[in-house]
Amino acid sequence: MLRALADCNNFFASCERALNPALQGVPIVVLSNNDGCVVARSAEAKVLGIPMGAPFFQVRRLCETHGVHVASSNFEVYGDFSNRVMEALAEHARDIEVYSIDEAFMGFPDLTDEQAFVLGHSIRNDVLARTGITVSIGLAPTQVLCKLANELSKKDPKTSGVYLMPTDVAKRLELLRSIPVDSLWGVGKGTASRLRAYGVITVADLAEIEPERIRSFAGVVGERLALEVRGVPCHGIVEESSPRQSILSSRSFGNPVTQRDNLAEALAHHAFRASEKLREDGLVAGTIVAFARTNRHREDQEQQDAEAVIRLDPPTHDGRRMAAAITQAMDAMWIPGFQWKRAGVYLADLSSSGVTQPGLPGLGPAEPVQRRKLMEVMDALNAEHGKDAVRLASTGLERIWKPKAERLTNLTVKNAPAEVVKPEGDSRVKRTRIRFHE
DNA sequence: TCTGGGGTCCTAGGACCC
DNA sequence: TCTGGGGTCCTAGGACCC
Numbered sequence: 001m002l003r004a005l006a007d008c009n010n011f012f013a014s015c016e017r018a019l020n021p022a023l024q025g026v027p028i029v030v031l032s033n034n035d036g037c038v039v040a041r042s043a044e045a046k047v048l049g050i051p052m053g054a055p056f057f058q059v060r061r062l063c064e065t066h067g068v069h070v071a072s073s074n075f076e077v078y079g080d081f082s083n084r085v086m087e088a089l090a091e092h093a094r095d096i097e098v099y100s101i102d103e104a105f106m107g108f109p110d111l112t113d114e115q116a117f118v119l120g121h122s123i124r125n126d127v128l129a130r131t132g133i134t135v136s137i138g139l140a141p142t143q144v145l146c147k148l149a150n151e152l153s154k155k156d157p158k159t160s161g162v163y164l165m166p167t168d169v170a171k172r173l174e175l176l177r178s179i180p181v182d183s184l185w186g187v188g189k190g191t192a193s194r195l196r197a198y199g200v201i202t203v204a205d206l207a208e209i210e211p212e213r214i215r216s217f218a219g220v221v222g223e224r225l226a227l228e229v230r231g232v233p234c235h236g237i238v239e240e241s242s243p244r245q246s247i248l249s250s251r252s253f254g255n256p257v258t259q260r261d262n263l264a265e266a267l268a269h270h271a272f273r274a275s276e277k278l279r280e281d282g283l284v285a286g287t288i289v290a291f292a293r294t295n296r297h298r299e300d301q302e303q304q305d306a307e308a309v310i311r312l313d314p315p316t317h318d319g320r321r322m323a324a325a326i327t328q329a330m331d332a333m334w335i336p337g338f339q340w341k342r343a344g345v346y347l348a349d350l351s352s353s354g355v356t357q358p359g360l361p362g363l364g365p366a367e368p369v370q371r372r373k374l375m376e377v378m379d380a381l382n383a384e385h386g387k388d389a390v391r392l393a394s395t396g397l398e399r400i401w402k403p404k405a406e407r408l409t410n411l412t413v414k415n416a417p418a419e420v421v422k423p424e425g426d427s428r429v430k431r432t433r434i435r436f437h438e
Numbered sequence: 439t440c441t442g443g444g445g446t447c448c449t450a451g452g453a454c455c456c
Numbered sequence: 457t458c459t460g461g462g463g464t465c466c467t468a469g470g471a472c473c474c
Contacts, residue, residue, distance in 0.1 A: 032442035039442070039474095055441035073442090100445095100474050188472050221448070221471090248444055297441050344443085403442095 002116060002139060003237065004106045005146035006089055006123065008082075009134045009154070011102035012040035015081045016071045018132035019409055027068040031056055034252040034403040035072055072405040081133060088127045089135075092119070095237040105143055107237045113164060120162035140165035143235045144228035147185040148203070169231070176203040176229065186225055194218055203229055243350065244281055249273040250344020254404040256295065257340040263292055264330050265396030268323040270345035272392055275319030276382075278347060279375060284315035286349030290326045290333065295341035306340075308333040317353055318371050319378075323394050343401075 008014060012030040017023045027044035031037065038054045048066050050059050056070075063070055082101045090096045093106035111119065120137040127135050138150030145165045153163035166172040181203055182192035198217055200206050206214070207229045215223040224234040249270040257263050267290045278285055292306045308329035316322065326345070381390045 034442065036440080036442050053442090057440040060440085103474080186472070190471055219448070244445085246445070250443065252442070295441085342442090404440095 001141070001233075002108045002111050003141065003143060003146050003233075004093075004108065004120065004123075005099075005138045005143070005150045006104050006106060006127070006135045007138075007150050007154075008085060008102035009136055010040055010042050010046075011081075011133070012071075012073060012078055013042040013045070014133050015078050016069070016409060017042065018081065019077065019411070023069055027066060028071065029059075029063060029068050030071050030073050031407065032073060033405075034254060035406060036252065039073060070407050071409055072407040074408055077409070077411070081131060084131045085127055085133055085135070088130050089123065092123045092126070095239055097237045097239060105146065105237050113167060116164050117162060120164070121160075124161050134161065137162045138165070139163065141167075141231045142228040142233045143237075144185055144225060145231065148179065148183075151183070172231075173204050173207060176207055179203045181206050184225060184229070186221065191218060191222065195222070243283065243352070245348075245350060247274050247277050247285070247347040247350070248344060249277070250291075250342060250346075251403045252342045253340065253401045255400070257292075257343070257401050258338070260330065260334050260336070262396070262401050263334070263340055263343060264327055265394065265399070266343050266401040267292075267326045267330075267345060268392060269395040269399075270343065271322040271326050272319040272395060274345045274347050275317055275322055275375070276379065278317045278350070279353075279379060282353050283350045284312075284317045284353040285322075285347040286312055286315040286351070287347070288312060288322055288325060289346040289348070290329060290343075291346070292333075292340045292343040294338050298339075301339065304335055304338045306333050306335050315349065315351060318375060320374070320392060321371070323392050327394060 010028075013028040016028050016030060025044065026042075027048055027050075028040075028042040029038050029045050029050060030040040032039045035056060038050060038052060038056060038059065041050055041052065045068055048062060048068070050062060050068070062068070078101060085102075086096070086098050086104055089104050089106060094109060095107035097105045099105055108116075108119065116139050120139055124135055124137055127133060136150055136153045138146045138148065138153055139162070140146045140149045149163045149165045153159045153161055156163070166175060179202060181187055181195050181200055182189075184203060184206075187195070194217060195201075195206070200209060200214075206226050209226060211223045211226040211230075214226045218225075227234050251266075251270070253266070257266065271288065271290070274285075274288075288310045290308045290310070294301060294304050296303065308326070310325045310329055312321070312325070322345070378390050382388065
């Protein structure tokens with residue numbers, strides 16, 4: 001089977017440009033939450049030498065000097081673009097696995113090299129025409145090789161955005177000999193240094209070593225990698241997404257929080273946000289962890305973590321119950337005298353809601369009817385009138401803990417076509433696994 | 439002054455049991 | 457000084473990804 005990885009180029013920056021055609025040719029930078037770091041750069045911004053992940057305050061001058069358009073990230077809008085890209089991709093593939101907000105693996109029946117090229121280009125053209133987003137296509141027999149092919153397509157302008165990994169094994173090995181093993185998907189710093197210690201320097205080295213031997217020093221992860229670069233698929237294209245195992249809602253504060261009440265409000269807010277995601281997926285949680293941290297980057301300040309772990313018995317998806325539990329836990333959690341920079345709520349021990357567990361007396365339906373109804377009504381109102389249209393009083397009125405987002409693209413009728421902001425429903429692409437991050 | 443927010447999977451080691 | 461052997465389950469933390 002032939003596989004492909006389609007990956008949107010400079011995705012968030014491309015979305016901003018698609019929303020505002022006046023940005024054609026203008027360097028664009030998109031900032032992370034709280035306007036903290038650079039998380040996406042248009043090609044022009046890369047040329048200016050703005051590094052990925054740079055704290056914005058370090059590149060602010062550079063941006064001003066060169067007239068860079070700087071945008072706060074707007075994940076709702078990027079999610080809509082993503083949906084439309086994935087729908088277009090799905091029409092071309094036999095199987096599709098939406099891997100992240102801007103990437104999808106696709107499966108095709110076997111094709112000749114010629115056919116693969118033609119297919120790659122027609123996918124690219126179609127997605128561009130329908131969404132305004134440019135994708136790069138890497139074609140190969142395994143997902144790890146697809147990743148590599150995709151990178152090569154982006155690096156080399158001659159490929160015009162479509163790269164097919166050589167099907168001839170000797171040719172492929174020759175190519176892989178020039179690629180360092182740490183550029184592989186799944187090889188980070190730790191694995192790279194372990195591999196180096198055993199003489200595995202290039203991807204070809206990995207392809208030539210006995211997979212069983214790899215296992216002794218790089219574990220099953222290394223073994224799978226070795227097989228994949230040989231062209232033996234270990235990852236299938238997963239169309240059915242498995243249920244989530246954890247949910248996190250957290251943010252940095254626009255300004256450090258020093259008052260207990262403000263931290264409590266922020267945590268109640270995150271608890272409710274997390275509970276919304278839980279209900280969306282039809283799950284209940286058995287454990288909440290509420291946490292707060294001081295600013296790791298301030299070496300002049302004493303650091304502190306605060307954490308409260310709360311068991312929910314029976315498990316729940318009731319945001320009110322969670323917020324109340326956290327409010328109670330504040331006594332144990334609160335440590336005065338620190339400047340809290342970030343806080344959040346983590347949900348674990350997730351299981352399907354409405355399921356009674358056999359053999360466990362007392363574990364009836366997850367929630368009493370009236371509690372469920374209340375959440376349903378709140379979710380419905382917020383879906384219709386926008387996030388936070390109705391919210392828990394415990395999340396506060398002033399909300400001085402809110403993160404910064406000072407450069408949000410103004411979605412007026414003029415620059416936001418209706419179908420961009422509110423795409424057609426009924427996507428046939430399963431997106432339950434999609435995660436809204438870059 | 440100012441530094442993101444999600445996730446998954448694997449492993450090692452401890453608790454516990456027979 | 458010396459003090460079994462094996463199995464399972466759970467958890468914390470590391471590594472990695474986007």
